[in-house]
Amino acid sequence: MVGQREFLVQSWYHSGAMASSAEALALTFLPSTCATCRAALPWTGSRAGICAGCWERLPLHRGPLCPVCGSPEVSTGEECLACRTEPPPWRAAASLGPYEGTLRDLVLLFKNRGRDELAKPLAKFLAGNLESRGWKRPDAVVSVPMTWVRRLRRGYDQAGLLGRAVARELGTVYVRALRRHGRGAQVGRSRSERLRLAADAFGVRRRVAGRVLLVDDVITTGATVACCARALTRAGADEIYVLAIARTPQPGRIP
Numbered sequence: 001m002v003g004q005r006e007f008l009v010q011s012w013y014h015s016g017a018m019a020s021s022a023e024a025l026a027l028t029f030l031p032s033t034c035a036t037c038r039a040a041l042p043w044t045g046s047r048a049g050i051c052a053g054c055w056e057r058l059p060l061h062r063g064p065l066c067p068v069c070g071s072p073e074v075s076t077g078e079e080c081l082a083c084r085t086e087p088p089p090w091r092a093a094a095s096l097g098p099y100e101g102t103l104r105d106l107v108l109l110f111k112n113r114g115r116d117e118l119a120k121p122l123a124k125f126l127a128g129n130l131e132s133r134g135w136k137r138p139d140a141v142v143s144v145p146m147t148w149v150r151r152l153r154r155g156y157d158q159a160g161l162l163g164r165a166v167a168r169e170l171g172t173v174y175v176r177a178l179r180r181h182g183r184g185a186q187v188g189r190s191r192s193e194r195l196r197l198a199a200d201a202f203g204v205r206r207r208v209a210g211r212v213l214l215v216d217d218v219i220t221t222g223a224t225v226a227c228c229a230r231a232l233t234r235a236g237a238d239e240i241y242v243l244a245i246a247r248t249p250q251p252g253r254i255p
């Protein structure tokens with residue numbers, strides 16, 4: 001009987017029925033309204049408690065972007081003035097869209113509300129974005145580390161979870177290459193203060209080589225990823241790419 005049951009479960013799985021049944025099962029436990037627009041969740045099309053409409057209407061970048069820093073404040077697809085004047089310590093950086101609307105809701109749900117199930121669909125978006133930009137598959141995926149104090153207090157590392165999910169999507173390895181030294185919260189500090197604190201905030205935990213993809217949730221001033229990129233160069237990376245879920249509309253001007 002057990003064998004027959006296993007066979008039935010396996011054929012159920014391979015027929016694709018498992019996905020919809022698992023989804024139905026998940027819906028029994030997950031809230032029945034979309035976590036961002038609050039509309040009733042339909043039985044199909046929703047992923048990780050977010051309705052299909054919200055996934056389709058994500059505010060992604062549409063216009064030209066600076067190919068180096070990913071800034072949308074360019075009229076053509078040429079490098080922006082800031083990148084030409086002071087090239088950042090990475091090959092290219094990009095984000096899915098501006099930090100607003102549904103994209104902002106998703107980041108907050110994932111980062112602060114412990115909605116781990118968002119890691120996979122977000123990673124799929126990031127992996128798709130990397131491919132659409134023509135970036136080659138990285139040799140390793142790295143995430144921005146949090147301080148051990150914060151990690152202990154939170155009990156989980158969302159950035160690591162996202163980094164691992166992206167590595168899985170791209171069929172490459174996730175490496176905890178960096179460590180973060182406790183330097184206190186960045187909120188409420190001036191830009192120059194944050195830059196100074198961030199400069200020596202990251203250390204090498206494990207060596208890397210070749211092309212490295214640094215995954216982050218939101219790029220604000222770019223200072224954090226720049227410091228991570230410098231640490232990754234020290235860790236052995238030859239080429240660094242940065243990919244984030246979102247970026248604040250005016251990096252550098254938002255505290």
Ligand SMILES: [Zn+2]
Pocket residue numbers: 034035036037038039050051052053054
């Ligand atoms: Zn929705």
Ligand SMILES: [Zn+2]
Pocket residue numbers: 066067068069070071079080081082083084
């Ligand atoms: Zn730029």
